[in-house]
Amino acid sequence: MKKNILQSIGTLVAALLFNGNIIGQQLQTSMFDDVNKVMLSATTAQADVLSPKTYREGMEAYRQAMDDYSKDGELSEIKENISTAFNKFSESIENSKVSAVMFSGALSARNDAINAEAGQFSKRMWAEAEEEMKQAAVELEKGDAHDAKEKAKSASGLYRKAELESIKANYLTRAKELLEKADDEKAYKLAPKTFNEAKLLINNAEKALAENRYDTDETRHLAKEAEYKASLAMHIAKQKKSLDELDYETEDYLLMMYKPISTIGEGLGIDMKFDQGVDAPVTQIIASINKDEARMVNLEGDLYESRAKNNILSEMLSEQRKIQETMNGQQLQDAQDAMKKQQALQAKIDRAEDIDSKFDQIQRIFTQDEAQVFRQKDDVIIRLTGVNFDVGKAQIKQVDYAVLAKLERAVKIFKNADIVIEGHTDSQGSDDANLNLSLERADAVLSYMKANIDIDSSHFSTTGFGESKPLANNETATGRAQNRRIDIVIRPFSWETLTSYIKLDDD
Numbered sequence: 001m002k003k004n005i006l007q008s009i010g011t012l013v014a015a016l017l018f019n020g021n022i023i024g025q026q027l028q029t030s031m032f033d034d035v036n037k038v039m040l041s042a043t044t045a046q047a048d049v050l051s052p053k054t055y056r057e058g059m060e061a062y063r064q065a066m067d068d069y070s071k072d073g074e075l076s077e078i079k080e081n082i083s084t085a086f087n088k089f090s091e092s093i094e095n096s097k098v099s100a101v102m103f104s105g106a107l108s109a110r111n112d113a114i115n116a117e118a119g120q121f122s123k124r125m126w127a128e129a130e131e132e133m134k135q136a137a138v139e140l141e142k143g144d145a146h147d148a149k150e151k152a153k154s155a156s157g158l159y160r161k162a163e164l165e166s167i168k169a170n171y172l173t174r175a176k177e178l179l180e181k182a183d184d185e186k187a188y189k190l191a192p193k194t195f196n197e198a199k200l201l202i203n204n205a206e207k208a209l210a211e212n213r214y215d216t217d218e219t220r221h222l223a224k225e226a227e228y229k230a231s232l233a234m235h236i237a238k239q240k241k242s243l244d245e246l247d248y249e250t251e252d253y254l255l256m257m258y259k260p261i262s263t264i265g266e267g268l269g270i271d272m273k274f275d276q277g278v279d280a281p282v283t284q285i286i287a288s289i290n291k292d293e294a295r296m297v298n299l300e301g302d303l304y305e306s307r308a309k310n311n312i313l314s315e316m317l318s319e320q321r322k323i324q325e326t327m328n329g330q331q332l333q334d335a336q337d338a339m340k341k342q343q344a345l346q347a348k349i350d351r352a353e354d355i356d357s358k359f360d361q362i363q364r365i366f367t368q369d370e371a372q373v374f375r376q377k378d379d380v381i382i383r384l385t386g387v388n389f390d391v392g393k394a395q396i397k398q399v400d401y402a403v404l405a406k407l408e409r410a411v412k413i414f415k416n417a418d419i420v421i422e423g424h425t426d427s428q429g430s431d432d433a434n435l436n437l438s439l440e441r442a443d444a445v446l447s448y449m450k451a452n453i454d455i456d457s458s459h460f461s462t463t464g465f466g467e468s469k470p471l472a473n474n475e476t477a478t479g480r481a482q483n484r485r486i487d488i489v490i491r492p493f494s495w496e497t498l499t500s501y502i503k504l505d506d507d
Contacts, residue, residue, distance in 0.1 A: 031069070031078070035062060035086045042089040042096075049110075050103065051095035052134045053141050058088030099137055102145070106133060106152040109159035113166065116216075118159070121166035129158035167209060167216055171223040175202050178230035182237075187230075190237035194229050201226035217427040217467075221475055261285075290368070298374055308352060315341075355380070355492055358413045362490075365410050370403045382410060382488040387445075389484045392429065394440035396448055404445065407488065408453040414492050416459065421445050422487040423464040424471075426480035431466060439464030445486050 039062060042048075047055040065081035068074070100107065110133065113119075118126040136151030179198050182188070188195045205222035243253065258274045261281055265272035268288045272281045359380055363373045370386035386403040387396070396404070411419055423442030425434040442462035450457055472479030 031082060032065075035065075035082050035089070038086055038089040038093070042092050045093050045096040046100075046107075047089070047092035047096045049130075049133060050099035050137050051092040051141060052137050054088055054092040054095055058085045058092060061085035061088060095141060099140055102140065102148065103133075103136065103152045106136070106156040106159065109156040109163070113159040113163040116163045116166040117170060118162040118166040121169040122162040125158060125162035125165055129155050129162055132158055164209075167219065168206075171209075171216070171220050172202065172205060175205070175223045175226040175230065178227050178234075182230045182233045185234055185237060187233040187237040190240045191233040194233040194236055198226045198229035198233060201229060212430070217429075217474065221428075224475060294368070294372060294374070300375075302375075313349075358492075361413050362410045365406050366403075370406065378492060380414070380490040380492070382407070382490070384486045384488065385482075387486055388481060389441055391426075391480075391484070392437065394437060394444045396444055401448075401452075404448055405453070407449060408455065411455060411488070411490065414490050416456075418491040419460050420489040420491070421460065421462045422489060423462070424469055424483060424485050424487070425467050426483040427467045427470065427474040428480065429467075435464055435466035437464070438466045441484075441486060 039058070042055060042058065061081045062085035065078050065085060068078045068081065110129070113122075113126065113129065118129075132151055132155035136148050136155055139145075139151055140148035175198070179195075179202065182195055182198065201222050205219045205226060208222060209216070209219045248256075258272075258278070261274075261278060262272045264285055265281060268285060270281075270284050270288060272284070274281060355378065359373070359375060362380060362382065366373060366382070366386075368385075370384070372381075372383040372385055374381050374383070384403060387400040389395075411417075421442040423438035423440070423445075425438045425441075427434075429437070439462060442464055446457075446460055446462050449455055449460070467474070467483070470479075470483045471485070472482040474480050474483060
C-alpha cells in the first residue's frame with residue numbers, strides 16, 4: 001500500500017513538473033514573441049553592421065532579460081529589459097535605413113566581397129574592412145556625417161582589395177599548386193605541350209581578372225582549365241613512363257584507347273567500328289544521347305498531358321454521377337448545370353487533343369539539327385538549335401535564314417496564340433551585359449520575322465534571360481555555344497483562343 005502511495009505521489013510530481021515546463025515555455029514565448037520578431041527584422045536589415053552601437057545595446061538588454069528569466073528573476077526587470085531591447089532594435093532598424101542610403105557604395109563592395117568569400121580567403125583584409133565599416137556606422141550614429149562618409153569610403157576600398165585577393169586565392173591558388181607539382185614531377189619534359197598550356201591559362205586568368213574582376217566567370221573557367229591541364233600533364237607523364245616500360249607498339253596502344261569508347265557504345269546498343277578512326281563512333285554516341293534526351297523531354301510532356309486528361313475524366317465521371325442522381329430526384333436545374341460542366345470538360349479534352357495534333361505538325365517541320373520541339377505543360381517550345389550567335393554578338397547570320405523561314409509555318413499552326421521569343425547567353429561577360437545581349441538577340445529574331453515573314457506582330461513579344469538559364473556546361477566551348485540560343489515559346493491559350501474554346505463555360 002505504501003509503495004503504491006509513493007508511486008502515485010511520484011507520478012503526480014512528474015506531471016506537475018511536466019505541466020510546469022509547458023506553462024513556462026508558453027510564458028516565455030508570450031513574453032519574448034514581439035522582441036524576437038523585431039530582433040529578426042533588425043538582423044535582416046543588417047543593423048549589426050549599419051547601426052552597431054544601437055543594435056549592440058539591444059542585444060545586451062535582450063540577453064539580460066533571457067538570463068534573468070532563466071534564473072527566475074524579477075518579472076518587472078525582465079519586462080523592462082525586453083522593452084529596452086525592443087526599442088533599441090526598432091531604433092537600429094530606422095538607423096539602418098539611413099545608413100543604407102549613405103553607405104550604398106560601401107555596401108555594394110561588401111556584398112561583392114562576401115560573394116567572393118573574402119571572409120575565408122582574405123581574412124585579414126576582410127576584418128580590417130569590417131572594422132572600418134562599423135566605425136563609419138558609429139560615426140553616423142553620433143551625428144558626424146562627414147567622418148562617416150570618409151570611413152565608409154575607406155571601408156569600400158578595403159572590401160575591394162579583399163575581394164580581389166579572395167578571387168585570386170579562390171580561383172588561382174589550386175591551379176598554381178598543381179602546376180608546381182607538375183613541375184616537380186618533370187611533366188614539362190614528358191608532356192611539354194600540355195604543361196605549357198596550363199602555364200598560359202594561368203597567365204590568361206590573371207590577365208582577365210585584372211581587366212575585369214566583376215566578370216569572374218572567364219577567370220574561373222581559365223583557372224579550372226589550367227588545373228585540368230596541369231593534372232593532365234602529370235597523367236600523360238606517368239602514362240608515357242608506363243608505356244615506355246611496357247614497350248607498347250602503336251597497334252597495342254590504339255586498341256587500348258578504342259576499348260572504353262566501345263564499352264560506351266555497347267551500353268547504348270551501338271556496334272562501334274574504328275576502321276575510319278574514332279570520329280564516327282563518337283558522333284554516333286552523341287546522336288544517341290541527343291535522341292534519348294529529346295525522347296525524355298517529350299515523355300515528360302506526354303505524362304503531364306495524360307495526368308491532365310485523367311483529372312478531367314475524373315471530373316466528368318463525378319458530374320455524370322450528379323446528373324444521374326439529380327435526374328432520379330427530378331432536380332432538373334442541377335442536372336442541366338452538371339451537363340454544361342461536362343460539356344466544358346469535354347471541350348478541355350478536345351483542346352488538349354488539338355494541341356497534341358498541332359504539336360506533331362510543328363515537330364515535322366524542323367529537322368533535329370534545326371530545332372528541338374517539345375512541350376512544357378500547355379506551352380510548345382521551339383528551341384532553335386540551328387540558329388547560333390557569335391560570342392558577344394546579336395547579328396543573325398545568313399546561314400540561319402532558312403531555319404527562321406520555317407518559323408512562319410510553325411507559328412501559324414496555332415492561330416492567335418501568344419508567342420514569346422526568349423534570348424539566352426553563355427556565362428562569359430557581366431550579368432548586366434549578358435541580360436542586355438540576350439534581349440538584343442531576341443529582338444533581332446523578331447525584327448527579322450517582321451521584315452521577312454508574314455506574321456501578326458501583336459501576338460509576339462521578346463524577353464532576355466541572360467546567362468540565368470543555361471542548358472549546357474559553360475565550362476566548355478560546345479556548352480557555351482548551346483547556351484547562346486533562342487527559344488520560341490508558343491502559348492496556345494491567348495485570350496482569343498481561350499475564349500473560343502470555353503464558350504460553354506460561360507453559358
